[in-house]
Structure formats: C-alpha cells, structure tokens
Amino acid sequence: MALLLDASDRPLRHRIADAIVGELREGRLRPGDPLPSTRVLATELKVSRGPVVAAYDELAAAGFIETRPGSGAAIAAGADRAARAGALSSVDPMEPFPTGPPRPARSQARFDLRPGRPDIGFLDQAAWRRAWRHAASQVPTTDISHGPQHVRLRQVLTDHIRRSRGIALEPDDLLITPGVSATLQALPAALGLVGRTVAVEDPGYVEAWTAFSDNGSRISALPVDEDGLDPSTLRRRDAAVYVTPSHQYPLGARMPVARRTALLEWARAADGLIIEDDYDGEFRYDVSPLPALRSLEGADDHVLYIGTASKILVPTLRVSWLAPPKHLREAVRVELERRSLIVNEMTGEAVAEFIANGSLAAHHARAARTYAARRARLVAALARHLPDHRLSGVDAGLHVVLLLPDDVDDHEVSMTLLRHGVSVNPLSAYCVEAVRRGLVIGYAGLSESHADAAVRALARGLT
Numbered sequence: 284m285a286l287l288l289d290a291s292d293r294p295l296r297h298r299i300a301d302a303i304v305g306e307l308r309e310g311r312l313r314p315g316d317p318l319p320s321t322r323v324l325a326t327e328l329k330v331s332r333g334p335v336v337a338a339y340d341e342l343a344a345a346g347f348i349e350t351r352p353g354s355g356a357a358i359a360a361g362a363d364r365a366a367r368a369g370a371l372s373s374v375d376p377m378e379p380f381p382t383g384p385p386r387p388a389r390s391q392a393r394f395d396l397r398p399g400r401p402d403i404g405f406l407d408q409a410a411w412r413r414a415w416r417h418a419a420s421q422v423p424t425t426d427i428s429h430g431p432q433h434v435r436l437r438q439v440l441t442d443h444i445r446r447s448r449g450i451a452l453e454p455d456d457l458l459i460t461p462g463v464s465a466t467l468q469a470l471p472a473a474l475g476l477v478g479r480t481v482a483v484e485d486p487g488y489v490e491a492w493t494a495f496s497d498n499g500s501r502i503s504a505l506p507v508d509e510d511g512l513d514p515s516t517l518r519r520r521d522a523a524v525y526v527t528p529s530h531q532y533p534l535g536a537r538m539p540v541a542r543r544t545a546l547l548e549w550a551r552a553a554d555g556l557i558i559e560d561d562y563d564g565e566f567r568y569d570v571s572p573l574p575a576l577r578s579l580e581g582a583d584d585h586v587l588y589i590g591t592a593s594k595i596l597v598p599t600l601r602v603s604w605l606a607p608p609k610h611l612r613e614a615v616r617v618e619l620e621r622r623s624l625i626v627n628e629m630t631g632e633a634v635a636e637f638i639a640n641g642s643l644a645a646h647h648a649r650a651a652r653t654y655a656a657r658r659a660r661l662v663a664a665l666a667r668h669l670p671d672h673r674l675s676g677v678d679a680g681l682h683v684v685l686l687l688p689d690d691v692d693d694h695e696v697s698m699t700l701l702r703h704g705v706s707v708n709p710l711s712a713y714c715v716e717a718v719r720r721g722l723v724i725g726y727a728g729l730s731e732s733h734a735d736a737a738v739r740a741l742a743r744g745l746t
C-alpha cells in the first residue's frame with residue numbers, strides 16, 4: 284500500500300489515518316481489505332511505529348477499520364461509504380484559549396463617558412479570585428428539573444439588602460435572575476400584564492419599556508420632573524408602573540418621600556403593581572439615603588423590588604435579584620424558569636462568597652469613595668468650562684445629565700463630540716414622547732486627573 288501523507292504540520296497519526304481514509308474515498312481500499320501490520324507500514328513510511336499504532340487506534344475508534352486478534356486489521360463494512368460521505372477519523376483539537384482576561388474592545392473615543400460602565404479597575408483581584416476558587420471547589424448539583432436554588436446567595440443578599448437599602452426580606456422572598464433587562468421580559472406573562480397598561484418614566488430606561496411592549500403590555504409614557512415620576516399622572520386603569528425612585532434613570536431625580544407615599548396610595552387604590560428598579564441605589568453623595576419604596580410600611584404587597592450586581596460589581600456577571608410581593612412570587616418563579624432566565628450555580632456561589640466574606644462591602648466602600656471624588660471633579664470642571672449649562676442628577680448614581688435647550692439636536696451634538704474625542708449619550712435617546720435634550724455623562728471610569736481635559740474637549744465640541 285503506497286500511502287501519500289499530506290505535508291501539513293498536523294500530528295503524524297492524523298496524517299496517516301487521513302491518508303487511509305483518502306484511499307477509501309478514492310476506491311483504492313474496500314471493505315474487507317487487509318491493512319499491513321503497523322510494523323510494515325511504519326517501515327514503508329519511514330516513520331516510527333508509535334504514530335502508525337495511534338492512527339490505527341483512531342481509525343478503529345471511528346469505525347473505519349476492525350482489528351481481529353491473530354489476523355490483523357482490515358477495512359470495516361460501510362467504511363467506503365462513510366469516507367465518500369466526508370466522515371473523518373478525528374477532529375483536530377481547537378487552539379487553546381489565550382490565557383489572561385480578554386481585552387475589552389477599545390472605544391474609539393479618548394474619553395468614553397457613556398453611562399452604565401462601572402470601573403472594575405479597583406476590584407480587589409485577590410478577593411475576586413478567592414471567591415471564584417471557593418465556587419470552583421463546590422460539588423455541582425445534577426438535578427436540572429429546577430433552576431439553581433442559590434440558597435446561600437439568597438441568604439447573604441437578604442442581609443446585604445437590609446443593611447444597604449433598609450428592606451426586611453426573607454431569603455425565600457428573593458429570586459436570582461440574569462440581569463434586570465432580561466428579567467423584565469418575563470414580567471408581563473408572569474404578572475398578568477399582557478394586554479394591560481404598564482406606565483413607564485419618560486425619559487426612562489429604554490430596555491424596560493421595550494421589555495414590556497415586546498412581551499405584550501401596552502406602554503403609557505409618563506413625564507418626569509426634578510422629583511421623578513409624578514404619581515398623580517397615574518390612572519386607575521394602569522395595571523403597573525415601572526419606576527427608578529432612588530435615582531431616576533437617566534435624569535437622576537431622587538423621588539421625595541411624599542411622592543413615594545402617593546405612589547403606594549395609587550397602588551392600593553388601583554390594585555396596581557409598582558416595579559421598583561433600584562439599579563444604583565447604593566451610590567449617593569452628600570445626601571442622606573432615601574428609603575427604598577419597598578421598605579415603606581405596607582409596601583410588601585404592592586412593590587416588586589429589583590436590584591442588580593451590574594453597578595455595584597460587574598455588569599458582565601449578569602446577576603440580579605428580585606423580591607415580588609409574596610402572592611406573586613411563585614408565578615414569577617415559574618415564568619423565569621420557563622424562559623430559562625436563571626443564573627448558573629457557580630456564578631451564584633462566587634457572588635455569595637464575595638458578599639459573605641466582606642469583600643463586597645469593602646469594594647463598595649472603595650467604589651463609593653472613588654466615584655464621589657470623580658463626580659466632584661467632573662461637576663467642578665463642568666462649572667468651570669460650561670458655567671451656563673444646567674446639570675441634573677448630581678446627588679446619586681454614576682452619571683449626570685447636562686441639559687440642553689429643547690431645540691438643540693442632541694444626537695447631532697453627540698456626534699460632533701465624538702469627533703472631539705468624547706463619547707456621551709444624547710438624552711433624546713431615552714425619550715418615548717417627551718422632548719428633552721441633553722447629554723448623559725457617565726463618570727464612573729473618568730479618573731480625577733482626566734476630568735478637566737475631558738470637559739474641555741466637551742466644551743470645545745459644544746461651542
């Protein structure tokens with residue numbers, strides 16, 4: 284048998300096996316034909332015997348040849364058809380993944396000030412790795428009839444939410460989900476909101492109203508002012524309202540307690556549901572904390588509370604939590620599971636460990652200090668270089684809004700700014716019906732030493 288091996292740098296055993304499959308494909312070998320012994324073929328090919336033995340093993344494992352004790356190897360029945368159909372004796376292993384974290388795609392802008400990007404540069408890497416090592420050492424459960432239970436994560440989150448947001452919950456009140464934006468998609472079906480109206484803030488969180496409208500709810504866009512959403516604009520026939528009371532997204536209002544109470548009164552009177560998105564309630568500056576809506580007396584039956592790890596930790600984790608009113612919890616759980624909106628067990632364990640051993644509290648303290656300093660520097664630079672512009676939402680969160688007159692095309696302005704090296708979002712992109720113009724400026728990643736240069740570039744683009 285005169286085998287011709289290809290000249291590639293693939294392992295010799297693969298090249299020998301492929302050459303035999305090639306002979307089958309061309310009809311020069313047929314089922315039942317004997318193959319030379321490995322010793323003879325190794326001599327013919329002028330290679331050592333090992334790769335030939337490995338090639339025969341590979342061919343036998345793939346069913347191309349049969350080896351019978353005493354009578355050597357022969358081509359198996361049907362091997363010719365398999366070869367002509369393109370079957371291979373082996374699959375080349377993939378290149379190993381490069382080690383080290385993937386490099387993030389670099390924004391073209393010199394100053395990437397788009398909101399929603401917390402700085403994870405000061406995450407304690409050793410603590411983070413410890414948490415994941417702990418998660419990796421756990422034996423995974425194998426029962427996939429239910430989603431992961433996240434017993435420990437729900438326990439530690441209960442404490443975290445009580446301490447940071449003043450809400451008294453039991454671990455059983457919480458469901459763990461893969462991010463707020465995905466979770467909201469399940470709510471219309473879970474909560475009987477299909478065909479009914481969900482009121483949303485305008486301007487507001489685009490992902491929220493698309494989640495509701497894409498999943499069968501009608502949307503009613505309610506204007507927001509410097510105190511956030513005005514509950515008197517809600518109607519009795521609205522079935523639910525989605526709100527961001529800690530830091531209205533994106534304008535940044537903190538809803539005063541009188542409006543919070545009025546919101547609850549609407550829910551009681553209209554038997555409506557309040558969906559409270561507390562996405563960055565953990566960050567506030569120079570102002571005392573306002574209680575979460577869910578922490579108010581009588582709120583348990585009317586407020587579905589949602590929080591996320593995206594701002595306090597890492598957005599790519601995809602971990603969030605929600606506490607529906609007790610009577611709705613099971614329906615929400617079932618719908619989330621039906622849609623496979625679950626967080627894998629290992630991620631849950633890592634986050635639980637990171638919280639339980641105090642690393643999250645330490646990270647939050649560091650983050651809050653850093654963001655407070657960055658916010659102060661940015662606000663000072665804006666006052667210096669753009670003294671005639673009004674800002675919104677400086678008390679809390681990780682972004683501010685620079686307000687522009689209603690007749691300015693803020694989209695056009697943001698494109699001009701990009702040419703000056705500054706990437707920000709136009710406020711109009713967050714509007715349903717409202718006509719509000721401005722620039723949404725995230726500062727989580729803007730170091731204090733760069734704030735002045737960034738604002739100077741911004742001011743150049745604006746004038």
Ligand SMILES: Cc1ncc(COP(=O)(O)O)c(C=O)c1O
Nearest residue numbers: 399462463464488532562591593
């Ligand atoms: C209002 C609001 N809610 C929630 C989130 C977080 O969503 P997720 O948990 O899907 O990352 C964001 C992120 O920017 C947001 O702006």
